[in-house]
Amino acid sequence: MCGIVAYVGSREAAPLIVKGLKRLEYRGYDSSGIAVITDQALKVFKKKGKVKDLEVVLANQNNLGNIGIGHTRWATHGEPNDVNAHPHMSNSGRLAIIHNGIIENYASLKQMLLNKGYEFKSQTDTEVLVNFIEEIQKTKNCELPDAVRLALKDVVGAYAIVVLDKENPGQLVAARKGSPLVIGVGHEEYFFASDATPIIEYTKEVVYLDDLEIAIVNQDGLTIKNLQNEEQDPEIQTVELELEAIEKGGFDHFMLKEIFEQPKSIADCLRGRVNPDEAIIQLGGLRSHIGKLAKAKRIVFVACGTSWHAGLVGEYLFEELARINVEVEYASEFRYRNPIIKEGDFVIAISQSGETADTLAALEMAKSKGAVILGVCNVVGSSISRITEAGVYTHAGPEIGVASTKAFTAQVTVLTMMAIATAHAKGTLSDETYRQLLIEMAAIPEKVEKILEKSEEIKDISKLFTFASNFIFLGRGLNFPVALEGALKLKEISYIHAEGYPAAEMKHGPIALIDEDMPVVFIAIKDSSYEKVVSNIQEVKARKGRVIAIVSEGDRDVKSMVDFAIEVPKTHEVLQPLLTVIPLQLLSYYIAVLRGRNVDQPRNLAKSVTVE
Numbered sequence: 001m002c003g004i005v006a007y008v009g010s011r012e013a014a015p016l017i018v019k020g021l022k023r024l025e026y027r028g029y030d031s032s033g034i035a036v037i038t039d040q041a042l043k044v045f046k047k048k049g050k051v052k053d054l055e056v057v058l059a060n061q062n063n064l065g066n067i068g069i070g071h072t073r074w075a076t077h078g079e080p081n082d083v084n085a086h087p088h089m090s091n092s093g094r095l096a097i098i099h100n101g102i103i104e105n106y107a108s109l110k111q112m113l114l115n116k117g118y119e120f121k122s123q124t125d126t127e128v129l130v131n132f133i134e135e136i137q138k139t140k141n142c143e144l145p146d147a148v149r150l151a152l153k154d155v156v157g158a159y160a161i162v163v164l165d166k167e168n169p170g171q172l173v174a175a176r177k178g179s180p181l182v183i184g185v186g187h188e189e190y191f192f193a194s195d196a197t198p199i200i201e202y203t204k205e206v207v208y209l210d211d212l213e214i215a216i217v218n219q220d221g222l223t224i225k226n227l228q229n230e231e232q233d234p235e236i237q238t239v240e241l242e243l244e245a246i247e248k249g250g251f252d253h254f255m256l257k258e259i260f261e262q263p264k265s266i267a268d269c270l271r272g273r274v275n276p277d278e279a280i281i282q283l284g285g286l287r288s289h290i291g292k293l294a295k296a297k298r299i300v301f302v303a304c305g306t307s308w309h310a311g312l313v314g315e316y317l318f319e320e321l322a323r324i325n326v327e328v329e330y331a332s333e334f335r336y337r338n339p340i341i342k343e344g345d346f347v348i349a350i351s352q353s354g355e356t357a358d359t360l361a362a363l364e365m366a367k368s369k370g371a372v373i374l375g376v377c378n379v380v381g382s383s384i385s386r387i388t389e390a391g392v393y394t395h396a397g398p399e400i401g402v403a404s405t406k407a408f409t410a411q412v413t414v415l416t417m418m419a420i421a422t423a424h425a426k427g428t429l430s431d432e433t434y435r436q437l438l439i440e441m442a443a444i445p446e447k448v449e450k451i452l453e454k455s456e457e458i459k460d461i462s463k464l465f466t467f468a469s470n471f472i473f474l475g476r477g478l479n480f481p482v483a484l485e486g487a488l489k490l491k492e493i494s495y496i497h498a499e500g501y502p503a504a505e506m507k508h509g510p511i512a513l514i515d516e517d518m519p520v521v522f523i524a525i526k527d528s529s530y531e532k533v534v535s536n537i538q539e540v541k542a543r544k545g546r547v548i549a550i551v552s553e554g555d556r557d558v559k560s561m562v563d564f565a566i567e568v569p570k571t572h573e574v575l576q577p578l579l580t581v582i583p584l585q586l587l588s589y590y591i592a593v594l595r596g597r598n599v600d601q602p603r604n605l606a607k608s609v610t611v612e
């Protein structure tokens with residue numbers, strides 16, 4: 001939530017920062033702004049709306065100097081407007097700050113500053129922080145890095161900040177706790193950003209700042225200190241991210257590009273891990289953990305949103321294949337519930353961003369109670385991937401559309417590999433089933449490709465449901481989480497109210513909603529619950545509901561009883577979610593586009609939820 005970018009070097013800062021903000025707009029997009037130092041003056045430009053609205057404000061500005069900070073906001077304190085937009089300036093006009101996170105004790109700090117005569121223009125916690133830093137700088141008569149460090153000792157909450165000081169026009173001071181911050185190290189130039197995407201065009205050398213560290217960049221280069229003022233050795237890493245991976249590449253939206261990337265992203269996820277010819281499955285990141293997982297009494301998946309749905313698929317997989325007791329928890333509930341965790345329990349976080357605040361906190365809590373903590377993350381170097389004992393990267397590539405698509409299928413692919421490897425180690429899978437599963441897994445990318453070829457057909461179906469007010473998604477077994485995911489996709493990008501249910505639960509309430517205006521999407525593939533789902537379809541049709549069914553290739557029976565059927569290729573039952581979710585992603589996408597929604601940046605949402 002919120003994207004931050006900063007630059008100091010010999011390039012013109014403002015255009016570089018604005019370009020970076022566009023790359024981070026997925027993190028928040030209700031207002032944006034920049035602060036620069038030019039002609040010894042600290043200037044702030046900010047605007048409610050998207051970064052393109054800020055560009056209009058900047059259109060007539062000439063070179064604004066070689067140092068600056070920028071922010072794209074997802075509002076927490078104070079409504080989205082020009083005043084609450086970042087950067088925020090201190091009362092004297094000397095300092096400007098950008099901030100991603102929440103200062104939880106801002107109210108008491110604000111009262112203390114009000115008592116001392118400070119005035120506030122915005123409703124934000126961030127304006128309190130910059131004035132608190134200024135107050136320390138004045139009263140202790142210290143340099144900015146010390147003032148930031150001392151201020152942060154008294155701050156409760158989460159932050160990634162960068163501060164600019166008019167009196168030091170070659171210096172940037174940054175710090176983080178709980179919110180991500182990457183430093184790009186170029187030739188006599190430095191970049192700060194919430195992720196590496198604004199940086200990779202200029203340098204691939206980065207340092208991931210750790211929690212409770214402060215980074216100072218000035219004529220002496222980069223210095224990193226902890227809050228105790230002890231210098232830390234920066235670990236420079238090389239990011240393997242290419243520019244084309246973060247561009248739309250001819251697609252209308254990132255979401256569509258990401259849906260169509262799934263044959264490749266699933267193949268990338270399987271590459272070097274699944275080898276059906278030699279009947280090998282290996283997960284490098286878990287090499288020394290698979291044997292322990294096989295002996296686990298309990299696995300707890302913690303996640304939010306789409307990643308939680310992937311966790312539900314993981315529950316079915318581990319129970320079915322490896323016969324291990326699994327629980328799937330919303331991270332936000334788990335972390336505050338004082339759950340019972342026994343020594344040796346595995347708590348596995350699933351997160352695309354690796355930065356979701358609740359998931360991170362749930363993991364930290366589980367660790368403190370003695371659990372072995374593992375991660376399934378997409379973003380390399382993310383906070384979750386760094387605090388976990390071991391884990392598996394999903395290798396889906398950057399996911400920029402706010403609605404998660406390729407990250408979900410990559411998460412399910414990883415969880416499937418983990419479950420198969422664990423089951424094989426445990427001996428709960430016959431050799432034949434094991435081999436069969438590996439062969440079927442390797443064939444998934446091609447089968448996804450076949451479903452994507454039906455996109456025009458799905459678009460035509462979408463046209464007939466564009467103005468529906470409600471939708472129900474139903475599935476059983478492994479396809480129940482897919483029903484939940486279908487409903488989430490539709491509501492988040494089209495703003496149509498949608499519910500996902502286990503198909504059999506329909507009789508216990510939702511059936512009252514069925515009439516001729518209610519579209520019901522069934523996942524009705526030929527698996528062990530096929531007959532039961534068919535009965536549920538009959539129940540809906542008897543009440544005049546309009547049914548769209550996801551069916552197995554060649555299934556004429558269901559086709560004859562529903563309004564629309566979308567065929568998916570056959571595969572092993574436990575791999576079906578990787579196929580059945582694809583038509584649901586496309587259905588949501590086309591409906592949202594037809595309704596004129598901003599599918600990549602739906603209202604009120606942000607890609608990376610770094611506040612609880």
Ligand code: M6R
Pocket residue numbers: 304305306307308350351352353354355356359402403404405488489492605607608609
């Ligand atoms: O980065 P994470 O996977 O931890 O994010 C979790 C959720 O915020 C995320 O899946 C969200 O629900 C998506 N917008 C769903 O499309």
